[in-house]
Amino acid sequence: MTDTLLTADRVLPGPAGQAIVDGGVLVRDGAIAAVGPTDELLQHADAEVRRFPSGTILPGLVDGHVHLVLDAGADQQDIIRRFRERDDELLLEDMHTRAAAAQRAGITTLRDVGDSRGLVARLRDADATTRRLPRLLTAGAPLTIPGGDASFFGGAVDRGDLRSAVTERAEAGVDFISLMASGGHLSPDDAPAPYESQFSHEEIETIVAAAHDVGLPVTAHAHGTQAIVDSVSAGVDVIEHATFTTGPHEVNYDEKCVREMAERGIAVCITASLNWRRIVAQMGADRAHALFYGKLSWLYEAGVPQVPGSRAGTANSQxxxxxxxxxxxxxxxxxxxxxxxxxxxxxxxxxxxxATTGTLAPDLAADILVVEGDPREDLGALRRVQAVMQDGQWR
Known part of the structure; x- marks a missing residue:
């Protein structure tokens, strides 16, 4: 197979702070073979050269929070109704379309934090040889309580069956365990409120121990401050949302808990979509910053790892x-x-x-995004996609 050399005005190989002016990436057999100045890489005379003047080459993006089975309509209850009405084959067709759209936008890894009946695993396994879709991570149906948030996915469990519920998911081939530690917004009319815990500290400990015993990380969807504190103390690997709410329209950022997250390397995935601009416009910048988005910079300053997520599939989130x-x-x-x-x-x-993706380094997967302009100066440049490569194949 002929090598491919991509060149551009700049390469941002990662991590932050690294940049190569007039650089290139050499791809061989689906992996990155070399990264460096264009002049040096052009010595590989047998490579097919693709030039992107005024462009930037960077790693493919990772979306840390999606629901491929949901259709991102305007109303969450209507989204749930349509999900329930469609059979598995139709849902799989829709999911394929959504995953392919993400890939065309430069997203080469999708982490699906909640689906139903193992549909994302089916999509992932069907694509294992062709790699026509982004890399897919799946949790299957999230663990929740009967009538709890996200229970429409079919993942409600009895409190005495927590270990067996983890085992069932592990045997089904999930990549991680998704736990609805508090109420939330996926089931807006019938679930506990976001500030209410759905599992006790001891129950979360049981789930984490069972998952870690079989080599699976645990992500806890936690809006309420107590649920966040309990999840961190129990040793989960990622916190979703981390709203730190203690009541209706009440937020209490727990400094001690955040210090523990930073010390233990527990990441936070705070979801946002185009909805955030509407929220800011409706609430006003100061209130929106205080209740929702100020925690992004607060967590950054505290040294907590963060994983952006779009919450794709939920209302208005593509x-x-x-x-x-x-x-x-x-x-x-x-x-x-x-x-x-x-x-x-x-x-x-x-x-x-x-060890697989996320940076442009030799031997990693050639998951590559090329955009017009420099996203260090304007994140909007990420919308000006010039090319996407997944595992060394153009998409």
Missing amino acids: SNDLVSALEAYEWAGVPREIVLDYATAGAARALGLA
Whole structure:
């Protein structure tokens, strides 16, 4: 197979702070063979050269929080109704379309934090040889309580069956365990409130121990402060949302808990989509910053790893629009280079993928995004996609 050499005005190989002016990436047999100045790489005379003047080459993006089975309509209850009405084959067709759209937008890894009946695993396994879709990580149906948040996915468990529920998911081939530690917004009318815990500290410990025994990380969806504290203390690997809410429209950022997260390397995946701009417009910048988005810069300053997520599939959150989520980080005060790191190298580290993807380095998968312009100066450049490569294949 002929080598491929991609060249551009700049290469951002990752992690943050690294850049090569007039650089290139050499791809061989689906992997990165070399990264460096264009002049040096052009010595590989047998390579097919693709030039991107005024472009930037960077690692493919990682979206840390999606629901491929959901259709991102305008109303969450209607989304759930349509999900229940469609059979598995139709859902799989829709999921394929959404995953492919994400890939065309430069997202080469999707982490699906909740689906039903093992559909994402079926999609992942069907694509294992052709690699026509992004890399897919699946948790299957999230663990929740009967009538709890996200229970419509079919993952409700009896409190006495927590270990067996983890074992069932492990045997089904999930990549991680997804736990609804508190109430939330996926089931807006019938679930506990976001500030209410759904599992006790001891129950979360049981789930974490069972998962870690079989080599699976655990992500806890936790809006409530107590659920976050309990999940961190129990040793989960990632916290989703981390709203730190203690009551209706009440937020209590727990400094001690965040210090523990930073010390233990527990990552946070805070979801945002184009909805964040509407929320800011409705609530006002100061209140929106205080209740929702200020925590992005607070966690950054505290040294907590972060994994951006679009919450694709939920209301108005499309699978090809991770960039809107990234712009929320910048609005909250996180430097652009750090935001780019969160969406590439940082996400890969936090999700256990650093030996596979996330940076442009020899022997890693050739998951590559080329955009017009420099995203260090304007994150909007990530929307100006010139080329996408997944495992060395153009997409």
